[in-house]
Structures are given as C-alpha cells and as structure tokens.
Amino acid sequence: QKEVEQNSGPLSVPEGAIASLNCTYSDRGSQSFFWYRQYSGKSPELIMFIYSNGDKEDGRFTAQLNKASQYVSLLIRDSQPSDSATYLCAVRRGSTLGRLYFGRGTQLTVWP
Amino acid sequence: DVKVTQSSRYLVKRTGEKVFLECVQDMDHENMFWYRQDPGLGLRLIYFSYDVKMKEKGDIPEGYSVSREKKERFSLILESASTNQTSMYLCASSSLRDLLGSNQPQHFGDGTRLSIL
8 A cells, every 4th residue: 555645637627616636645643744736847846734634725725634534635726727737745654754755646737 | 935956957877877966955954855756656765864974765775875964965876877767856855843843844956857878
C-alpha cells in the first residue's frame, strides 16, 4: 500500500465549477497535510496546509481533513482555467522530522 | 519569501561523467531534500539532510551521493552518470520548527532538467 494515494485523473471541470481533489494516506500517526500545485514544467508551489480535523479555507481553496477516515481533500471553488495544473498531496508522518510523503498527483483541467 | 536556488535550469552531460547539482537556500533551514520527478512516477526522494554533514537515504539513493558542508548548500552528485538518470531534479528545504509549530512545508527550487546522453 502506498503511503499517499491520489486519483491520477485527469479531472476535467468547466470554468466556474467546484473541483474536488482527494487524497488518502496509510499512516494513522500522520500529523500535517499539504497541497501543492505544479504547473507543467514548473516546480511545486505550496497552496495550503492543514493539521486539524475539519475544514480550512483560503480564498477559493478549502482543505478538508478527516483523520479517522485517513483522507484529505482540496476543493477549488469557482474554478478558473489558470487553475489547470497537477495537484500534489503531501503528508508528514509523526515519526519523521521533516520528510514529506507525496502522492503522484492529480491533473486538473478547467475548460472555459 | 523563501528562496531555493538551483544552479542550472538545464544541463546536458555524457554517460560516465561525474555530475554535480547544487542547491542553495537563504532561510537558514535545517532540512534539505533532493528529489527526482519522472512522468507517471511522481516525486521520488533521493537523499535528505537534517543538518550540516548529516545525510539520510531516501527511496532511490542508488547511483547518487550528497554533500552538505554548509547549512545553506546541499549538493547532489551523480558518481557516474547513466542514461536512466535523465530526469527533472528538484531541491527543497524546510524548517525544523516553523512559526506555527511543526507543519514544516517544503519549499522547492525551480528544478534542473538533466539529460544524460
């Protein structure tokens, strides 16, 4: 079982819709959870992190964490074509000082 | 803002050469990481370091070594480059303790696209 799993996609949504990206993780001791966005040919950039159960909102982005079910999701409201990218989920396990475990990413396309 | 700088954006080397990839960060971060990223395989951790002169193997260390002589600089070395090491190489850094506790997001450099011919 992989440490972090994401639906590979691609996920395609129309402009203005809500895009929902999901991620599951295997280590129940995981403590911090991160979402990165990566445009084609570019390096990953941090969008959000979350460490408490529930929702965390930042502009059009909402991260949701459910530790009991071991999943974390990212919702993008009012999706824009500029949101088209690969989204990486990353998890910090409780036993590691700084190492993150990355999923393979979900490719999102927002069409006008 | 955190700045992670990789010495080259594009690099072309020949099989058997010894290749050095350099990474420098300006935020006094304790942790530094080297990844490679290949289509369909995602980010794979090669080596990481928690402190000067310390190193830990990641998931795919074979064929690579690292050096961390100064806190701000982390070098990845391909001892004898091979064609299967053609890839995008990404360096990242993070703080051992960030301002909000222990969330420790990693910040990435722009990457080095390495081709081995």
